[in-house]
Amino acid sequence: MITIIGFGIKPKHLSLEALEALKRADKIFLETYTNVFPPRFVDEIKQLVGIDNITPLNREALENNLEEFVETVKNQDVVLLVQGDPMFATTHVNIVLECRKRNIPCRVLSGISIYNRILASTGLQPYRFGRIVSIPLLMKGYMPESPYLRIAENIGNDLHTLVLLEAVSHDKFLSISGAIDYLLRMESRFKRNVVTEKRFAIGIARLDYDTEYIKCDRILELRNIDFGPPPHTLILLADSLHFLEAEALVELLGAPAEIKRLIK
Amino acid sequence: MITIIGFGIKPKHLSLEALEALKRADKIFLETYTNVFPPRFVDEIKQLVGIDNITPLNREALENNLEEFVETVKNQDVVLLVQGDPMFATTHVNIVLECRKRNIPCRVLSGISIYNRILASTGLQPYRFGRIVSIPLLMKGYMPESPYLRIAENIGNDLHTLVLLEAVSHDKFLSISGAIDYLLRMESRFKRNVVTEKRFAIGIARLDYDTEYIKCDRILELRNIDFGPPPHTLILLADSLHFLEAEALVELLGAPAEIKRLIK
Numbered sequence: 001m002i003t004i005i006g007f008g009i010k011p012k013h014l015s016l017e018a019l020e021a022l023k024r025a026d027k028i029f030l031e032t033y034t035n036v037f038p039p040r041f042v043d044e045i046k047q048l049v050g051i052d053n054i055t056p057l058n059r060e061a062l063e064n065n066l067e068e069f070v071e072t073v074k075n076q077d078v079v080l081l082v083q084g085d086p087m088f089a090t091t092h093v094n095i096v097l098e099c100r101k102r103n104i105p106c107r108v109l110s111g112i113s114i115y116n117r118i119l120a121s122t123g124l125q126p127y128r129f130g131r132i133v134s135i136p137l138l139m140k141g142y143m144p145e146s147p148y149l150r151i152a153e154n155i156g157n158d159l160h161t162l163v164l165l166e167a168v169s170h171d172k173f174l175s176i177s178g179a180i181d182y183l184l185r186m187e188s189r190f191k192r193n194v195v196t197e198k199r200f201a202i203g204i205a206r207l208d209y210d211t212e213y214i215k216c217d218r219i220l221e222l223r224n225i226d227f228g229p230p231p232h233t234l235i236l237l238a239d240s241l242h243f244l245e246a247e248a249l250v251e252l253l254g255a256p257a258e259i260k261r262l263i264k
Numbered sequence: 265m266i267t268i269i270g271f272g273i274k275p276k277h278l279s280l281e282a283l284e285a286l287k288r289a290d291k292i293f294l295e296t297y298t299n300v301f302p303p304r305f306v307d308e309i310k311q312l313v314g315i316d317n318i319t320p321l322n323r324e325a326l327e328n329n330l331e332e333f334v335e336t337v338k339n340q341d342v343v344l345l346v347q348g349d350p351m352f353a354t355t356h357v358n359i360v361l362e363c364r365k366r367n368i369p370c371r372v373l374s375g376i377s378i379y380n381r382i383l384a385s386t387g388l389q390p391y392r393f394g395r396i397v398s399i400p401l402l403m404k405g406y407m408p409e410s411p412y413l414r415i416a417e418n419i420g421n422d423l424h425t426l427v428l429l430e431a432v433s434h435d436k437f438l439s440i441s442g443a444i445d446y447l448l449r450m451e452s453r454f455k456r457n458v459v460t461e462k463r464f465a466i467g468i469a470r471l472d473y474d475t476e477y478i479k480c481d482r483i484l485e486l487r488n489i490d491f492g493p494p495p496h497t498l499i500l501l502a503d504s505l506h507f508l509e510a511e512a513l514v515e516l517l518g519a520p521a522e523i524k525r526l527i528k
Binding site: 008011012013014015016017019020048085086087088090093094096097100101108109110111112113115116117119120123125126127128129130131132133134153157159242244247248251252 | 272275276277278279280281283284312349350351352354357358360361364365372373374375376377379380381383384387389390391392393394395396397398417421423506508511512515516
């Protein structure tokens with residue numbers, strides 16, 4: 001039996017149900033590549049569960065050798081621990097289906113995701129978000145168009161966009177400034193007049209960690225800020241705001257008062 | 265100090281952080297009107313936290329007398345417990361802002377929401393969802409157009425829609441059949457050819473409760489099913505599916521095999 005558990009953004013987000021499953025498990029694996037988090041989280045989890053061993057698992061084991069992994073663990077009570085909500089990564093859907101094919105019991109315990117936490121931090125309303133967009137690390141001229149076009153689609157529908165930025169390791173990640181540069185370059189190519197320097201956005205670094213830093217301002221201002229180590233996340237705001245959203249952005253995040261002009 | 269805590273869909277979803285806050289609290293209120301859940305949840309929460317008293321709180325106290333509520337509790341360590349994720353209801357954003365205005369410390373601990381849990385149950389990908397839509401209880405000819413139009417917008421962008429259906433009490437709620445009837449009536453009025461009888465959808469009743477019932481089929485089939493007591497939720501699928509989504513719907517939910525024709 002495999003239980004895929006999202007521990008949330010930080011270890012204290014673990015649910016009581018997850019804690020029970022972890023205490024009962026024969027073996028605990030920790031997936032270390034779909035997210036980047038502080039190494040001390042591993043010790044915190046060990047302490048909370050009361051165990052000594054957690055085995056790190058990399059992309060190789062879970063993607064290239066999935067069948068082998070599933071076969072190896074099928075006769076044990078195994079937990080695969082993941083940061084955030086496991087279902088944000090298709091890798092984990094794949095594991096569920098692979099188990100189903102082989103009649104190996106598999107269940108998923110959801111974790112608190114970045115989506116839950118940005119709602120709490122920003123006061124933005126879930127009904128005002130369009131599709132979630134992710135931007136991969138941009139390397140050597142690799143410039144995909146779809147993230148820009150999807151954001152443009154959301155803005156065209158007067159919706160906010162949660163933009164997840166790829167982080168491969170603590171020093172190899174797409175920063176908020178890097179993402180903004182990419183978006184402005186796409187803007188100058190497609191000219192949809194949506195991701196402009198004057199648009200309001202929210203830069204979020206290390207959400208829920210001790211060094212969390214969040215800033216709501218115009219894109220032009222955010223681009224010049226060094227947000228520090230990953231993970232970084234960006235929210236592009238819609239053309240209009242609900243009055244409670246505008247008030248929350250000013251009161252909770254110190255957004256410029258002129259953002260209230262967006263109230264519809 | 266007020267801590268607004270989402271306990272998740274069921275009590276065992278409570279996070280370790282939330283449990284600590286609950287154990288420390290001088291007084292615990294339970295918000296009983298933005299969600300409908302089994303009465304036995306109250307006893308389960310009492311048992312998990314190890315307390316005897318939880319005070320139910322209705323709409324009157326939190327919306328009409330919010331200032332009074334905030335003033336009454338400001339000198340205590342108070343928890344306001346809510347099902348799901350508190351930030352899905354604007355009521356709770358309002359409380360955060362009211363506290364901020366009065367310099368009363370207030371924080372929000374996110375809970376696992378229906379959005380997290382439908383990803384785990386269905387295998388659908390978060391990147392394929394458009395904006396979340398809610399349909400209110402339809403009474404005496406009250407037929408708002410916006411839920412239909414927003415779903416049509418999502419489908420136009422080839423995106424799934426999570427449709428939350430209002431439930432006021434255990435016997436006063438919008439059912440899956442009722443929501444489908446409404447959508448088909450709007451379809452015959454606006455003729456966008458989006459919410460048609462042949463479209464695939466997922467009906468979800470009492471997600472994560474012992475009596476959970478989930479069915480993926482064409483709208484016409486779902487309309488004829490009695491899904492039983494609330495809460496009910498509906499997912500309208502996009503025109504196309506990722507192959508992993510189609511496989512998950514067939515394998516996990518027993519969707520008709522012909523749904524695989526939607527794979528893009």
